[in-house]
Amino acid sequence: MSACEFESLEDCLETHLPQAELTEVKRILFGKETKKLELPACAVEAASEHDFELKGYRFEAAQEQLRPPRRIRVGLIQHRIVLPTDAPILDQINAMHSRVGEMVEVAAMCGVNIVCFQETWTMPFAFCTREKEPWTQFAESAEEGNTTRFCQELAKKYNMVVVSPILEREELHDTLWNTAVVISNSGNVLGKSRKNHIPRIGDFNESTYYMEGDTGHTVFQTQFGKIAVNICYGRHHPLNWFMYSMNGAEIIFNPSATVGALSEPMWPIEARNAAIANHCFTCAINRVGTEKFKNEFTSGDGKKAHHDFGHFYGSSYVAAPDGSRTPGLSRTRDGLLVVEMDLNLNRQISDKWSFKMTGRYAEYAEELSKAVKQDFKPNIVKE
Template sequence: MSERNVNVGIVQMSCTKNSEENLIKAIEKVREAAGKGAQIVCLQELFRSLYFCDVEDYDNFKLAEPIPGPSTEALGKLAGELGVVIVASLFEKRAEGLYHNTTAVLDADGSYLGKYRKMHIPDDPGYYEKFYFTPGDTGYRIFDTKFAKIGVLICWDQWYPEAARITTLKGAEMLFYPTAIGWHRSQDDPTNNEQYQAWQTIQRSHSVANGIPVISVNRVGAEGEMNFWGGSFVTNSFGRILYQASHTDEEVHVESLSMTKSNEYRTHWPFLRDRRIDSYDPITKRFLDEDESR
């Protein structure tokens, strides 16, 4: 089998209250990634604004937009001009009073390929996403772009092996995770490190279990009580870290990923072959009570 590589670009950046400034910055950084040879470029979660879910404020719904809409139009033109695929996380207004945390995919010819709506919605101090977002109903999706079949999941989705597995089983050749996650300013360094390592480890495990690269793109900068921890990273098809960004700086990086290594890893570590799909019915239960676990 001849070697096939895809150049993936990550854009790790800070954001301001000015939505248009954030879009302009993202466009500049996509251009920078394309100039470095990127074929697919992923932006961080909700890149057009500050991470507004740290509070429950009805005014924040004004940040939402339709998809397709203004952002996908601007990024579609950019994708077509540069000949790159763009993965763009946006706050979607689906209808009056109905909103989603959604990622749109623009193909290298500028066409809109579709959207994925975030399935797992957190509700924790500093992450009040259930106030804003309706759980996704698109199901897990892959997008057949010019350069690769990609799977897109969003932030809190990254903690769930079921989401990564199903997206892989649908044919994804790599998994993208646009993300917004950080440390509370009052936390100590050991806690910060423990949280980051858990975050990276669970995503690396998806790469190992499924035999495909993972690309996780986070934001940086202080927003409210949160220091977003950056640390965006790229793995190979067996979970090895190929690149990790800093915890504090904006970064644009391009990594070449082998699309032919997945077969090699899956052959030598045949997790997909040995799955006992006949034994997995309990996974659809919320929890197995005592009488159900016997």
């Protein structure tokens, strides 16, 4: 079986392990069991009709005496590109709008309050090619672009916050950014968050297209909670998650586009660890499929030139501050993951573990300020 045919770790475990062992293995791998969410029959039928996976889970929090529950639902959407990479650009964008529109409609049937799409969702992940044309033509205005207008209509129609990661063209300076546009359930553009960390791996270097973002660690106050967007490669940097949390994020979304050979062993760990360390929920989203390009390119690994970057392995999931996480979506299929969470769990776990209260932030800040200076001397004691 090839990597792109392996459906999911969870399916493999459930197929081959006896029930008693399966329960214990899941507890160790995934933490406290997340209960399945009962989803409307119309949503299940629509997902089947449109050929995408639909899963639902819920995280529970303890009932408090002074605070009512703060239950909300998030939706994570993963998908493959619809048309070949050499199809006309507008056709590709419109096809993606149509596909995601179908999936958001099902999310609305499931009562989703906040939906997040994958990194640069309207286009192939063409940055591996290092070609500028025609890929930069996919770039749009974050405030007035066709995709933002499309998402505004979805947000108003379904009373849903929409997180839309796009390739942004900033007209004022004619520059490109990897940007997540956050649209309120009112339909207004609440703001945008640009990718803080740019991968430089072998000869794969996205700074060919855009540089590190300049929006810092912005958190957006929505009707359904305070959210942040840590785009793709930023998940490898613990301090990046931490700074969103320090600014008050209750849910941090991580829209990504990453392939198996590069990062899959890290994938189940990083967002989950960030949820634990920062007393918040984290949502990891990855695309699926294999995207082929006309011109060959190399990947700086000594192998021959090839026409694709590799298999995007999906496996989108949500992690909670108590160390538990949902099962992931498929590694191969388009999918919608619906997750109900009670945001009160963040403070409940913070009160229990006190990671933020026991953090030595003043000391870290002082030592970091020294470490970034040219005359820095590590604090090493020698005999």
